[in-house]
Amino acid sequence: MSDLELVLRAPRAVIGAGETGACIGVRNGRIATVAPLSARLDGARIVELAADEVLLPGLVDSHVHVNEPGRTEWEGFASATRAAAAGGVTTILDMPLNSIPPTVDVAALETKKKAADGKCHIDVGFWGGAVPGNLSDLHALHEAGVFGFKCFLLDSGVEEFPPLSAAELEEHLRELAGFDGLMIVHAEDPVVIEQAPEPHGGRYADFLRSRPRTAEDRAIATVVEATRRTGARTHVLHLSSSDGVPLLRDARGEGLPITVETCPHYLTFDAEDVVDGATAFKCCPPIREAANRELLWQALTEGVIDCVVSDHSPCTAELKRPDVGDFGLAWGGISSLQLGLTAVWTEARARGYALSDVVRWMCEQPARVAGLRTKGRLAVGADADFCVFAPDESFVVDPAQLQHRNPVTPYAGRRLDGVVRSTWLRGAAIDIDAEPRGRFLTRGGA
């Protein structure tokens, strides 16, 4: 008689670098056994996956703006984690800004945890923030379990989260290097953006000109240089400019501890196709040209880009200014927590990639970058977090079907490949209408 509480029998499962048939045995919410399908493991509960389903690890989305407390009308922990669960995501890491207060000291972290308590359908961890004047708060936040620190090098869009100057960046990195902390950076250069034409009106081409590639490229150079001088670990958020790739490739070749992410929208859309006035597509850095997008795919293949995470950055529908369709006035940010897996899979399969590639970019690597040791893979000892995915089914995105608080999305009406049939957290299927079971995660914690 087996003491496994659950056995998943999957004719197809993404394990390690490939796909295979497998029996996954679960004990105490963790993966206890990974055996061949032919082993026919026994347990208290047996779940047989259908022939058209593939078992994936639950996705790890390390770039999510939940906004609660303070801007809960933009998004909150209940709605964000429902959206995540509906999209196969079992872990999110919440960004320190757009909530009020921003997570720049331990008191603010406690305020945020209190706001999130009892509302999370999936596991949630937190990033801290690095802002001018909070140097002395960083170590305490690190000890309190944040996964690292986010900073901006230019205006963040909200006044309570000011940017670091290049000198402050270096100062903060020296502090982080003292305890092996990780700095995650919104890399756009303030001077380049200041010198670019102001964004205004409904033409996407004008908006694109206001956020040129050189702004990203110069900021990445600043980060590389500061990493080299301080030895601190850094991570470039939401890479959009493919011109930044050679610099990052060289930095990594040199052995600098720099990692890189991009987002589903940069891999899906292109500037040539954005309709004027369609502010649902506004985000910073912006969606660029089709040729740029293909170079981002190449950088993923090459491994210069480590991971693909959503940068789920919602606001109210009104703040997207659909009344005027003005790219200068609209809030920048794309909500895709629920759609990331299917969006990336749609584009990946069209380019000949396998599901195991998507798992590497959206499960394994985000977990590795953030230091989430029990997440992002189907392996003994990992949490029994699963996404049951039907890769050959497709659907048309209907905003009304999204769990985000404000279902504004540039994916509306688009056909995406793959359907999430169920999402499992620590050995049990998530029911988004039931009592939430998510836990808070801390850096290095179990």
Ligand SMILES: [Zn+2]
């Ligand atoms: Zn963001």
